[in-house]
Amino acid sequence: MSEDVAKQAELVEVRPRIHAWVQPDGSWWLNNAGAITTAAGQLVVDTCATATRARRFLDALATATGQAPTLAVNTHQHGDHTYGNSLLPATTTLIGQEKMREGLRVDPIIDGCPPFWSPVPDWGDVRRRLPDLTITDALTVHLGDKRVELRHPGGPAHTTGDLIAWVPDERVLFTGDLVFAGLTPLVFMGSVPGALAAVDWLAGFEPEVVVPGHGPILTGAEIARVLDEHRRYYRLVLRAGANGIEQGLSPLEAARAVDLGEFAGWADAERIVLNLHRYYADQQGAELDLIAAFSDAVAYHGGPLPTYV
Numbered sequence: 395m396s397e398d399v400a401k402q403a404e405l406v407e408v409r410p411r412i413h414a415w416v417q418p419d420g421s422w423w424l425n426n427a428g429a430i431t432t433a434a435g436q437l438v439v440d441t442c443a444t445a446t447r448a449r450r451f452l453d454a455l456a457t458a459t460g461q462a463p464t465l466a467v468n469t470h471q472h473g474d475h476t477y478g479n480s481l482l483p484a485t486t487t488l489i490g491q492e493k494m495r496e497g498l499r500v501d502p503i504i505d506g507c508p509p510f511w512s513p514v515p516d517w518g519d520v521r522r523r524l525p526d527l528t529i530t531d532a533l534t535v536h537l538g539d540k541r542v543e544l545r546h547p548g549g550p551a552h553t554t555g556d557l558i559a560w561v562p563d564e565r566v567l568f569t570g571d572l573v574f575a576g577l578t579p580l581v582f583m584g585s586v587p588g589a590l591a592a593v594d595w596l597a598g599f600e601p602e603v604v605v606p607g608h609g610p611i612l613t614g615a616e617i618a619r620v621l622d623e624h625r626r627y628y629r630l631v632l633r634a635g636a637n638g639i640e641q642g643l644s645p646l647e648a649a650r651a652v653d654l655g656e657f658a659g660w661a662d663a664e665r666i667v668l669n670l671h672r673y674y675a676d677q678q679g680a681e682l683d684l685i686a687a688f689s690d691a692v693a694y695h696g697g698p699l700p701t702y703v
């Protein structure tokens with residue numbers, strides 16, 4: 395993908411006044427965001443990694459809706475979804491899960507990105523902006539008579555502080571990074587079995603439209619297909635991890651021993667290394683070493699990981 399193509403991003407109205415901001419190709423640091431708008435207010439779901447990308451999203455949203463965000467929610471702590479928070483109006487009330495807020499509070503990457511990616515991302519004119527309001531399990535936002543249900547999956551999944559935004563009237567589900575549509579899922583700051591369990595939890599909403607954290611919008615039969623791919627991928631990680639530990643392999647060695655099969659063509663295949671680091675850490679009751687995990691992912695990839703931010 396050329397850099398120009400990677401800069402394309404699109405505001406899609408998935409249901410009346412419910413928008414998704416989709417940034418191709420959905421790879422490292424290229425997230426999706428969105429918003430729910432009514433006459434009573436606007437709730438933004440996530441921002442973007444850089445000031446330029448966050449401004450592009452918020453400007454497009456303002457043009458399409460003629461409104462400014464009254465509320466915003468971060469689906470999780472990762473910088474692609476949160477570093478642009480400071481581009482929201484100062485008057486916007488920002489919501490996040492309790493652990494998400496703490497994660498962003500201590501996140502060192504916003505102060506300077508380590509050279510695991512190429513080019514090394516430049517966030518631009520952003521500053522750390524933390525949620526004003528935190529929740530643990532559930533909060534319902536009422537935009538006039540439209541409900542938006544913010545829900546936590548009940549335990550670690552993509553991260554420890556995930557939230558989804560569910561619009562029951564329209565059956566639209568913003569999953570954050572509990573779904574990577576057509577790209578390799580990433581759970582190194584969450585839990586492999588937790589992420590697997592979260593797939594069933596997501597399916598239980600019976601959504602008609604899914605706005606994933608990365609990758610294209612899903613509708614109809616695509617939703618079940620993509621959720622099934624996640625189940626199969628997480629089971630592959632669990633098997634590879636169990637085999638690796640049994641055979642005394644390091645996470646990197648275990649990753650190299652995996653035949654990715656149907657997932658070999660997905661972008662960001664090196665996440666198998668990061669996901670195995672999470673599996674190993676949990677099995678061994680240890681803290682995950684982020685620097686070691688990313689160094690191994692770069693070794694698996696054969697160089698710094700490509701990005702377009």
Ligand SMILES: [Zn+2]
Nearest residue numbers: 470472552571
């Ligand atoms: Zn994420």
